[in-house]
Amino acid sequence: MKRVFQIILFLALIVLVVSGIYCYKRQSVYTERTLFFVEPVSKAVVLEHRLIAEKHDLELNVELLIKDELLGPVLLVRDSVFPTGTRLNHVLLRDGTLYADLSSEAMFPSAHSGLNFNDSIRILEETIRFNFPEIEKIVVTIDGSIPN
Numbered sequence: 371m372k373r374v375f376q377i378i379l380f381l382a383l384i385v386l387v388v389s390g391i392y393c394y395k396r397q398s399v400y401t402e403r404t405l406f407f408v409e410p411v412s413k414a415v416v417l418e419h420r421l422i423a424e425k426h427d428l429e430l431n432v433e434l435l436i437k438d439e440l441l442g443p444v445l446l447v448r449d450s451v452f453p454t455g456t457r458l459n460h461v462l463l464r465d466g467t468l469y470a471d472l473s474s475e476a477m478f479p480s481a482h483s484g485l486n487f488n489d490s491i492r493i494l495e496e497t498i499r500f501n502f503p504e505i506e507k508i509v510v511t512i513d514g515s516i517p518n
Contacts, residue, residue: 399424405439406497408449413484415493418443429463432502436461436470439497451485451493452476459513466506468498474513487517 400421409416422434436458442450457473479485485493495508509516 403435403438403501404497405435405443406493406500407443407451408485408493410447410449410484415496416448418445418448420444428502428504429461432463432468432470432498432505433458433461435498435501436494439494440472449484451490453479463505466504468505468508469511470494470498470508471511471514477512477517 401424402419403422405418405420406415407418408414420438422431422438425431425434440450440452440456440458442454452472453475455473456475459471459473460469461471462469476490477487479487479490491510494510498505498508511517
Protein backbone atom coordinates (compact mmCIF):
# COMPACT_ATOMS: atom_id res chain seq x y z
CA MET A 371 0.00 0.00 0.00
CA LYS A 372 2.87 2.31 0.82
CA ARG A 373 4.40 1.69 -2.63
CA VAL A 374 1.11 2.64 -4.39
CA PHE A 375 0.95 5.87 -2.39
CA GLN A 376 4.54 6.73 -3.41
CA ILE A 377 3.77 6.10 -7.09
CA ILE A 378 0.65 8.27 -6.94
CA LEU A 379 2.55 11.02 -5.17
CA PHE A 380 5.37 10.84 -7.74
CA LEU A 381 2.90 11.02 -10.66
CA ALA A 382 1.12 13.97 -9.05
CA LEU A 383 4.44 15.76 -8.68
CA ILE A 384 5.26 15.15 -12.35
CA VAL A 385 1.85 16.48 -13.42
CA LEU A 386 2.34 19.56 -11.23
CA VAL A 387 5.79 20.29 -12.69
CA VAL A 388 4.64 19.77 -16.30
CA SER A 389 1.56 21.97 -15.84
CA GLY A 390 3.72 24.66 -14.21
CA ILE A 391 6.11 24.65 -17.16
CA TYR A 392 3.18 24.74 -19.60
CA CYS A 393 1.59 27.74 -17.83
CA TYR A 394 4.92 29.54 -17.74
CA LYS A 395 5.46 29.03 -21.48
CA ARG A 396 1.93 30.24 -22.32
CA GLN A 397 2.25 33.29 -20.11
CA SER A 398 1.77 36.46 -22.13
CA VAL A 399 4.66 38.84 -22.05
CA TYR A 400 3.92 42.40 -23.06
CA THR A 401 6.28 45.01 -24.40
CA GLU A 402 5.76 48.71 -24.88
CA ARG A 403 5.40 49.69 -28.52
CA THR A 404 5.08 53.17 -30.01
CA LEU A 405 2.32 53.86 -32.50
CA PHE A 406 1.97 56.99 -34.62
CA PHE A 407 -1.32 58.82 -35.07
CA VAL A 408 -2.47 62.27 -36.19
CA GLU A 409 -3.39 65.34 -34.18
CA PRO A 410 -6.61 66.56 -35.83
CA VAL A 411 -6.06 70.32 -35.59
CA SER A 412 -2.36 70.65 -36.39
CA LYS A 413 -2.18 67.46 -38.51
CA ALA A 414 1.04 66.67 -36.68
CA VAL A 415 2.09 63.09 -36.11
CA VAL A 416 1.84 62.17 -32.43
CA LEU A 417 3.10 59.14 -30.53
CA GLU A 418 1.05 56.77 -28.43
CA HIS A 419 2.59 54.06 -26.28
CA ARG A 420 0.85 50.72 -25.84
CA LEU A 421 1.57 47.39 -24.28
CA ILE A 422 1.36 44.75 -27.01
CA ALA A 423 1.93 41.03 -26.59
CA GLU A 424 5.48 39.98 -27.32
CA LYS A 425 5.86 36.76 -29.29
CA HIS A 426 8.95 34.77 -30.22
CA ASP A 427 8.47 35.49 -33.94
CA LEU A 428 9.34 38.88 -35.50
CA GLU A 429 6.75 38.45 -38.25
CA LEU A 430 4.01 37.87 -35.67
CA ASN A 431 5.18 40.84 -33.58
CA VAL A 432 4.95 43.11 -36.64
CA GLU A 433 1.51 41.73 -37.42
CA LEU A 434 0.30 42.55 -33.91
CA LEU A 435 1.73 46.07 -34.19
CA ILE A 436 0.00 46.76 -37.51
CA LYS A 437 -3.30 45.43 -36.20
CA ASP A 438 -3.05 47.76 -33.21
CA GLU A 439 -2.27 50.68 -35.55
CA LEU A 440 -5.38 49.85 -37.58
CA LEU A 441 -7.50 49.87 -34.42
CA GLY A 442 -6.76 53.57 -34.07
CA PRO A 443 -5.76 55.74 -31.14
CA VAL A 444 -6.91 55.22 -27.58
CA LEU A 445 -7.46 58.94 -27.14
CA LEU A 446 -10.53 59.89 -29.16
CA VAL A 447 -9.16 63.40 -29.71
CA ARG A 448 -6.61 61.93 -32.13
CA ASP A 449 -7.28 60.66 -35.62
CA SER A 450 -6.52 57.22 -36.95
CA VAL A 451 -4.08 56.88 -39.81
CA PHE A 452 -6.43 54.57 -41.72
CA PRO A 453 -10.21 54.64 -42.06
CA THR A 454 -12.42 52.41 -39.93
CA GLY A 455 -12.79 48.99 -41.45
CA THR A 456 -9.27 48.73 -42.84
CA ARG A 457 -7.98 45.21 -42.26
CA LEU A 458 -4.60 43.56 -42.40
CA ASN A 459 -4.88 40.69 -44.87
CA HIS A 460 -1.37 39.24 -44.66
CA VAL A 461 2.10 39.88 -43.30
CA LEU A 462 5.20 38.22 -44.67
CA LEU A 463 8.78 38.87 -43.59
CA ARG A 464 11.55 37.51 -45.82
CA ASP A 465 15.22 38.45 -45.93
CA GLY A 466 14.73 41.77 -44.12
CA THR A 467 11.80 42.83 -46.31
CA LEU A 468 8.33 43.14 -44.81
CA TYR A 469 5.32 42.65 -47.06
CA ALA A 470 2.09 43.95 -45.55
CA ASP A 471 -1.18 43.56 -47.42
CA LEU A 472 -4.06 45.84 -46.39
CA SER A 473 -7.69 45.77 -47.44
CA SER A 474 -8.97 48.23 -50.06
CA GLU A 475 -10.53 50.46 -47.39
CA ALA A 476 -7.03 51.81 -46.77
CA MET A 477 -7.10 53.61 -50.10
CA PHE A 478 -10.01 55.84 -49.11
CA PRO A 479 -8.88 57.84 -46.07
CA SER A 480 -11.55 59.57 -44.06
CA ALA A 481 -12.00 63.25 -44.75
CA HIS A 482 -11.59 64.33 -41.13
CA SER A 483 -8.05 62.94 -40.77
CA GLY A 484 -6.71 65.15 -43.56
CA LEU A 485 -4.32 62.41 -44.68
CA ASN A 486 -4.01 61.12 -48.19
CA PHE A 487 -3.19 57.49 -48.93
CA ASN A 488 0.56 58.12 -49.32
CA ASP A 489 0.71 59.91 -45.95
CA SER A 490 -1.10 57.00 -44.29
CA ILE A 491 1.37 54.50 -45.75
CA ARG A 492 4.33 56.69 -44.75
CA ILE A 493 3.11 56.89 -41.13
CA LEU A 494 2.55 53.12 -41.03
CA GLU A 495 6.08 52.57 -42.31
CA GLU A 496 7.47 54.99 -39.69
CA THR A 497 5.60 53.09 -36.97
CA ILE A 498 7.06 49.78 -38.14
CA ARG A 499 10.62 51.11 -38.54
CA PHE A 500 10.52 52.84 -35.15
CA ASN A 501 9.56 49.61 -33.38
CA PHE A 502 11.53 47.18 -35.56
CA PRO A 503 14.65 48.90 -36.93
CA GLU A 504 16.01 45.57 -38.15
CA ILE A 505 13.45 45.57 -40.98
CA GLU A 506 15.30 46.90 -44.02
CA LYS A 507 12.49 47.39 -46.53
CA ILE A 508 8.70 47.64 -46.32
CA VAL A 509 6.34 46.86 -49.18
CA VAL A 510 2.66 47.69 -48.64
CA THR A 511 0.10 46.20 -50.99
CA ILE A 512 -3.65 46.65 -51.22
CA ASP A 513 -5.61 43.44 -51.71
CA GLY A 514 -2.50 41.83 -53.18
CA SER A 515 -1.61 44.62 -55.62
CA ILE A 516 0.98 47.38 -55.39
CA PRO A 517 -0.91 50.70 -55.41
CA ASN A 518 0.05 53.34 -57.98
